[in-house]
Amino acid sequence: MKAYTRRDFVRISAACTGSLLLVPGCRSKRGRWFFFTDEEALQMGAIVECLIPTDDFPGAKEADVINFMDKQLVGYYRRHQNTYRVGLTRFNESCMQRYGKNFNELDEEKKNIFLKLLEENKLDGESWKEFSSAEFFNLVLDHTMQGFYGSPRHGGNKDYISYRMLQLDYPLIIGRNKY
Amino acid sequence: MANKQVNAVIIGAGAGGGIVAKELATAGLLVVLLERGKWQTYNDHDNDELISQRTSALKCPFGPDNEKYRRVVPDGKGGWRIVLPNDWAYGNNAGCVGGGTLSYGAMAWRFMPEDFAMKTTYGTVEGSTLVDWPLSYDDLEPFYEKAEYEIGVSGDHTLNPFAPPQNKHYPMPPFPYNREGKMLEPAARKLGLHPFPIPMLRNSVFYNGRPPCIHMRTCIGYACPVNAKAGSQNTVIPVALKTGNCQVKSECKVSEIIVDEKGRARGINYFDQQDNPKTQAADLVVVCASATETARLLLNSKSVLFPDGAGNNNGWVGHNLQDHAYCGAVGLFEEEVYDDAGPGACIAVNDFNHHNAEIVGGGLLANEFIRQPYLFSGIRPPGNARWGKEHKDFQREYFKKHISVVGPIQEMPVFENQVAIDPSVRDYWGIPVLRVSGFRHPKDFEGCNFLASKAEQWLKETGAHTTWKVIPGQRAGAGQHQAGTCRMGNDPKTSVTNRYGQLHEIDNLFIADGSLHVTNGGFNPALTIMALSYWVSDFIKKEWKGTRFK
Numbered sequence: 029m030k031a032y033t034r035r036d037f038v039r040i041s042a043a044c045t046g047s048l049l050l051v052p053g054c055r056s057k058r059g060r061w062f063f064f065t066d067e068e069a070l071q072m073g074a075i076v077e078c079l080i081p082t083d084d085f086p087g088a089k090e091a092d093v094i095n096f097m098d099k100q101l102v103g104y105y106r107r108h109q110n111t112y113r114v115g116l117t118r119f120n121e122s123c124m125q126r127y128g129k130n131f132n133e134l135d136e137e138k139k140n141i142f143l144k145l146l147e148e149n150k151l152d153g154e155s156w157k158e159f160s161s162a163e164f165f166n167l168v169l170d171h172t173m174q175g176f177y178g179s180p181r182h183g184g185n186k187d188y189i190s191y192r193m194l195q196l197d198y199p200l201i202i203g204r205n206k207y
Numbered sequence: 208m209a210n211k212q213v214n215a216v217i218i219g220a221g222a223g224g225g226i227v228a229k230e231l232a233t234a235g236l237l238v239v240l241l242e243r244g245k246w247q248t249y250n251d252h253d254n255d256e257l258i259s260q261r262t263s264a265l266k267c268p269f270g271p272d273n274e275k276y277r278r279v280v281p282d283g284k285g286g287w288r289i290v291l292p293n294d295w296a297y298g299n300n301a302g303c304v305g306g307g308t309l310s311y312g313a314m315a316w317r318f319m320p321e322d323f324a325m326k327t328t329y330g331t332v333e334g335s336t337l338v339d340w341p342l343s344y345d346d347l348e349p350f351y352e353k354a355e356y357e358i359g360v361s362g363d364h365t366l367n368p369f370a371p372p373q374n375k376h377y378p379m380p381p382f383p384y385n386r387e388g389k390m391l392e393p394a395a396r397k398l399g400l401h402p403f404p405i406p407m408l409r410n411s412v413f414y415n416g417r418p419p420c421i422h423m424r425t426c427i428g429y430a431c432p433v434n435a436k437a438g439s440q441n442t443v444i445p446v447a448l449k450t451g452n453c454q455v456k457s458e459c460k461v462s463e464i465i466v467d468e469k470g471r472a473r474g475i476n477y478f479d480q481q482d483n484p485k486t487q488a489a490d491l492v493v494v495c496a497s498a499t500e501t502a503r504l505l506l507n508s509k510s511v512l513f514p515d516g517a518g519n520n521n522g523w524v525g526h527n528l529q530d531h532a533y534c535g536a537v538g539l540f541e542e543e544v545y546d547d548a549g550p551g552a553c554i555a556v557n558d559f560n561h562h563n564a565e566i567v568g569g570g571l572l573a574n575e576f577i578r579q580p581y582l583f584s585g586i587r588p589p590g591n592a593r594w595g596k597e598h599k600d601f602q603r604e605y606f607k608k609h610i611s612v613v614g615p616i617q618e619m620p621v622f623e624n625q626v627a628i629d630p631s632v633r634d635y636w637g638i639p640v641l642r643v644s645g646f647r648h649p650k651d652f653e654g655c656n657f658l659a660s661k662a663e664q665w666l667k668e669t670g671a672h673t674t675w676k677v678i679p680g681q682r683a684g685a686g687q688h689q690a691g692t693c694r695m696g697n698d699p700k701t702s703v704t705n706r707y708g709q710l711h712e713i714d715n716l717f718i719a720d721g722s723l724h725v726t727n728g729g730f731n732p733a734l735t736i737m738a739l740s741y742w743v744s745d746f747i748k749k750e751w752k753g754t755r756f757k
Contacts, residue, residue: 078594078595079594079595079598080594080595080598080599081595081596081599083596083599085599085603087599100265104265104266104273105265107291140595143594169593169594170264172594173581173584173585174257174264174265174581177256177579177580177581177583177584178255178256178257178264178581179253179255179256179257181253181255182255182257182265190580191580193602193603194580194602194603194606194607195607196580196606197547
């Protein structure tokens with residue numbers, strides 16, 4: 029039997045710990061998301077980026093709003109899973125039907141026009157039979173605002189992006205700083 | 208092991224129940240105070256807008272929780288849908304020791320004499336069950352004073368020419384105005400209005416062993432880190448506990464009041480902290496569970512003499528549900544008006560509470576509590592985009608450059624606006640849940656349009672370059688100001704309790720909360736609920752003879 033030296037032990041421990049640290053990078057078997065598939069996340073990213081676009085300040089995508097949604101959809105918002113899953117399918121169908129392309133491949137103008145139609149229930153076709161497109165849109169819009177303006181602890185508002193945009197100081201007085 | 212019989216069991220440790228517990232325990236009665244929620248403090252939560260009692264996007268931090276509670280509301284298509292406590296339509300009131308008073312905005316309004324005599328003042332209103340209270344402002348005045356001293360109010364009623372007669376000054380001086388208040392004050396004077404600092408159930412100086420306010424941005428919707436905000440949990444309930452006569456049982460969910468075949472209350476059934484069914488026998492029962500939950504408990508308490516629920520043989524329990532039709536206006540300014548001094552609301556006028564031509568009643572106007580970023584994302588002038596570049600530009604430009612002035616319009620009581628028991632939906636413990644339904648009276652909207660236009664005028668005079676009105680929806684609400692479901696009255700045919708909160712038909716069953724309100728005033732109701740609870744307690748103490756009731 030091989031006798032392990034102290035140095036070997038340290039090396040093996042380090043190797044184990046090292047690989048353990050890599051595990052959270054791959055959260056589920058499906059990809060890097062708890063709820064979304066990679067394709068869903070791609071489309072959702074394109075949607076939220078239109079809802080709060082990047083200008084001289086980062087928009088919803090960079091603020092990690094998708095991460096907020098993904099995290100909440102397996103937590104507090106478990107009850108909205110169906111609306112997201114079915115809604116995104118209908119969303120893709122409608123977009124394909126109208127433009128022959130996926131939403132993320134459209135130019136900015138077309139994206140905004142399409143979202144406006146979605147918001148106002150003006151998409152034709154049979155697609156939206158479970159619930160109206162406006163219902164889906166309103167839910168996504170509300171969650172986008174929560175993800176962008178809510179506390180970073182819920183997965184969005186990365187690095188307090190929106191608070192910095194609004195120049196809402198992080199209070200430094202003890203007892204006032206648990207934001 | 209069975210619970211020992213006590214003199215009084217009190218259900219709900221909010222604004223009403225805490226006071227009843229303290230009054231009865233100090234009078235020597237053995238009391239058990241049951242509360243469905245937990246003891247909570249500031250340290251149990253973060254200052255998180257998404258988990259606050261005000262926006263409660265993810266959940267209600269101070270209860271009730273989304274996993275165990277349900278209600279049913281109309282779905283707008285002729286059917287019903289289930290809603291969770293953090294949904295606006297649920298109409299929740301916090302479920303924790305202290306109830307709403309742990310996380311409220313803490314405005315400390317006395318109703319005006321006219322608020323107790325609405326029918327005498329305004330006559331009959333078609334489609335409304337508007338009547339006078341069976342008690343007057345003068346009856347309640349000493350109890351308002353007691354609440355102001357025992358819970359603790361900061362303010363100065365002499366600055367308000369419309370303030371009802373008040374025997375004693377508030378125990379603490381008023382709060383100074385924040386930046387909004389300093390801008391609104393001269394403008395109000397120019398319009399001939401009479402602005403003054405809002406009386407608050409919040410310490411402006413050291414009082415009752417608790418320190419003054421430190422002006423948190425996150426005040427309303429949160430607990431106070433220094434306990435400057437006064438609720439029943441840090442004032443009367445500790446006093447009750449100190450007597451040794453009171454036991455607080457938190458996380459106990461009461462399912463029914465036991466009424467015997469002679470029509471007297473014998474105690475209550477509840478589920479304890481481990482969800483085991485238990486019974487608490489008592490000489491008298493006081494229900495202080497809020498206008499929605501008190502009615503639910505009565506309706507769920509069926510017995511031989513009361514097949515439709517305790518005290519409900521006339522079918523009035525759960526009816527006349529009222530809230531406040533909150534309306535007002537928002538104004539946009541060139542310069543910054545935000546100064547981060549919480550809670551924000553500080554200045555009010557009572558010029559429009561009564562005697563306005565063509566409307567019935569009215570309401571106060573005050574500047575709104577601080578709007579946090581997510582809440583502000585929903586505040587937009589009509590026609591503005593809710594998203595895209597327009598949203599972001601507006602958010603950035605006006606977050607610190609807007610003022611909102613709002614007020615609660617006194618709603619006309621409507622019999623059909625009600626909470627009732629849903630035939631099939633039950634909560635986690637199997638207790639049937641409430642259906643909340645109804646529509647606001649047309650008069651409410653006349654009031655809203657009137658008050659909102661006054662708010663708009665005030666903002667314009669203050670220098671707003673853009674203003675718009677905010678008018679509430681048609682659906683009857685059951686928000687934190689919920690009231691009226693077990694109204695008091697002298698006629699047993701058209702009311703649930705007598706003028707002392709004692710059920711007409713069950714003489715050892717009392718109510719002490721907002722459900723008693725005949726009308727709900729044009730004011731935040733917390734202080735009136737507190738005064739009424741002192742009033743009801745006073746009657747119980749006088750009627751209590753030795754070891755038995757009566």
